[in-house]
Amino acid sequence: MNEFISIDRMHEILDEIAEELPSEFFNKLNGGIVLLPDEKISEDAIYNDLFILGEYHRSGMGRYIKIYYGSFKRVFHYLSEDELKEKLRETLVHEFVHHLEGLAGLRDLEIEDSINLEEYRKNRGY
Secondary structure (H helix, E strand, O other): OOOOOOHHHHHHHHHHHHHHOOHHHHOOOOOEEEEEOOOEEOOOOOOOOOEEOEEEEEEOOEEEEEEEHHHHHHHHOOOOHHHHHHHHHHHHHHHHHHHHHHHHOOOHHHHHHHHHHHHHHHHOOO
16 A cells, blocks of 8 residues: 655645646735645534645635645555646546636626535435
8 A cells, every 4th residue: 555645745745736727816815725734524523534625715815725734644545656746636637626616706607516515415324
């Protein structure tokens, strides 16, 4: 079994992914991308089995994306570095879609996330 990458390595990978994205994605993202060591369980988790991998934040302090190293380690501990990079890319792009939709006044991905959360609850018997 592979040893999970270090938080420093994950930071390097996130930087690589961010450099691949169009510069327009970063418009008004004044807080950038923040990699936190935390493992974060969703407040909607029924059996402490729903981990938050990333979040988009918009507040008086600005706009920024949080990525949770601990959650990735918990959920994807078995993946190779290349596979993990793909999961990081998916998560980062997902959060950028929230950012871009927020700038455009749209909520399509928020609605899709809510539908997925309802499906999670239904599958858990709630």
